[in-house]
Amino acid sequence: MLKSLKATLMLWVVLVIALVVPLRFFFDVRGQLQRTSAAYDSSLSDWALALGNLVHMRDGEPQFDLSEQTERSLRTTAGSDTVYYVVLGPNGQWVAGDAPLAMPLIGLQRGERRLLDTQLGGQPLRMAVRAVECGAGACQVRVAETMGEREQTRLASVWITALLAGGGALLLALAIWRVVSVAMRPLASVNEQLAERSLDDLRPLRRGRMPSEVQPLVDAIDQLLQRVAVDASRQRHFIADAAHQLRTPLTALRTESELALLEGHPPAVHATLVRMHRSAQRVARLADQLLMLARTEASSREPGGAEPVDLKAVAQDAAQNWVPRALERGADLGFQLESAWLRGRRHLLGELLGNLVHNALEYAGDAEHPARITVRTALIDGPGAARAVLEVEDNGPGIDGAERERVFERFYRLPGSAGSGSGLGLAIVRDIALAHGASVTLLDAEDGGGLRVRVTFPAA
Ligand SMILES: Nc1ncnc2c1ncn2[C@@H]1O[C@H](COP(=O)(O)OP(=O)(O)OP(=O)(O)O)[C@@H](O)[C@H]1O
Ligand SMILES: [Mg+2]
Structure with a gap:
């Protein structure tokens, strides 16, 4: 065999x-x-x-x-x-x-x-x-x-018979080869469907005209996909529940440490309290991010729930939240906003933009050069119909071409990155984009230095 x-x-x-x-x-x-x-x-x-x-x-x-x-x-x-x-x-x-x-x-x-x-x-x-x-x-x-x-x-009749027999055999072999290839197509189709799937796509396979011999294989694969989906959903729920359970005590810890910092302490105790407070803040943010990841995945599976959203409004909301923090850090956070309607989930889009602005504030700017950050929303012409686009551009160090795929992995941070992040921000950005059928591209900033993150939504 x-x-x-x-x-x-x-x-x-x-x-x-x-x-x-x-x-x-x-x-x-x-x-x-x-x-x-x-x-x-x-x-x-x-x-x-x-x-x-x-x-x-x-x-x-x-x-x-x-x-x-x-x-x-x-x-x-x-x-x-x-x-x-x-x-x-x-x-x-x-x-x-x-x-x-x-x-x-x-x-x-x-x-x-x-x-x-x-x-x-x-x-x-x-x-x-x-x-x-x-x-x-x-x-x-x-x-x-x-x-x-x-x-x-x-002699001639021997030759003619030989040619007819040889030609016939060749034609027969070619015809059988063709028939076998056609008969094998359903297997190739199953193969292609599985190969082009993303890890999150656990829908049953398309059947088309599957022959009865291939049907049991497809059924078995579908059953396996269903079990994996159930298992993945259990895991997501577990992560969401765990993160949710952690939030309350972590919030208490953060508040307590904040209050404790307001009291007078010997310098050594004060330094310890400052470190405790920072750790509490960091862990609380991590719990929020885990919860966000689990919810994004769950909501991308939910049919419905999407509504008409204007990216301009999402950015205006974000401005209220982020401008004070940018000012605190001496960063210049600017907005160039045009109306750009799409169907989506407003709170997820706000979270996506929040992560991008957070990154720009975190990684752009230093003591000599203040961070300059621009948030843009617009409709651009695409094939067929216009597409809504969201961009966040900064004048920071940018991300090297070779790393532009990896930074989307969960818990991946570039070596030597500033701040105390966990490497989940861009993973959340990508998951929210995927849940909206959008694509995320990392580009060089328009004036050379810095990063420009572009999220392109599908044509409305
Ligand atoms: N605007 C940016 N400029 C330069 N590097 C960036 C920028 N945004 C992200 N990066 C790099 O990509 C890495 C991954 O970013 P991501 O947002 O996923 O995680 P993080 O910022 O390290 O942590 P978290 O967002 O979970 O707090 C970062 O560690 C940083 O090195
Ligand atoms: Mg980040």
Whole structure:
């Protein structure tokens, strides 16, 4: 058994063809050769019969009257082959024709006819012999021809049969190859569907016109996908529940540490409290992000829930939230907003934009160069219809081309990154974009340095 089903099928088909075709060829050739010989023999026999009718007795002696015209037609009847004939009396004496053909002696009853192979001067001949009544005895009429043309015809018929058999076998193999390929298509379709799936796409496979042999495989894959989906959903719920449970005590911890910082403490205790407060803030944000990831995935699975949203309004909301924080850090946060309507979930889009602005504030700007951040919303022309686009651009260090895929992985941070993030921000951005059928592209900022993150939504 070969690894490929197609190769195994073809191997068997070729084996069967290799067995059947030579057998068929053998019998075809044999039949063809017999028919060719029979046709030549029959013409020779007819001439022997015709010449026999020209023998008669006169004055007790056998006579043979052959007109010149009949002799010419006899001599040329075999085309390029030579035709001989001889008439022998009852005692074997020569009466007419080519004397050398009188040998060998052949014993025949009156009226009998025979066909045999013989030779004349080393040349093979096919000969028809007929015994005709000559008084009390029997005269013999012999007609013979050389076999050049007969052999050529036999050879040609072998070749034609071989070509027909070979061509037929080739056509058969090609046709079976084609049929096998067509029959295998459903398997290839299952293969393609699985190959182009994203990890989150656990919908049942498209069936189309699946043959019954492939159906059980597709059913089994669908059942597996369903079990994986159930399991993934359980995990998401677990993460969401765990994050949710963590939020309350973490919020309490953050508040308590904040309050404690307001009290007077010895410097060493104060420093510890500051570190505790920062850790509490960080862990609380992590719990929020985990909850957000779980909810984004869940809501992307929910049908409905999307509403008409203007990206401009989403950005204006974000401005209220982020401008004070930008001012605190001495960053210049600007907005270039145009109306851009799409169908989506407003709170998720706000979260997406929040993560991008957070990154820009976190990674752009230093002591000498304050961060300059621009948020843009617009409708751009796309193939077919206009598309809503959201961009956040900064003048920071940007992200190297080689890292632009990896930064979307969960918990991946560029080595040496500033701040105390966990590497979940861009993963959340991508998940929210995917839930809206949008794509996220990382580009260089328009003036060279810095990063421009572009989210392109599908045409409304
Ligand atoms: N605007 C940006 N400029 C330069 N580098 C960036 C920018 N945004 C993201 N990065 C890089 O991509 C990495 C991944 O970003 P992501 O937002 O996913 O995680 P994070 O910011 O490190 O942590 P979190 O967002 O969870 O707090 C960051 O660690 C940073 O190195
Ligand atoms: Mg981030």
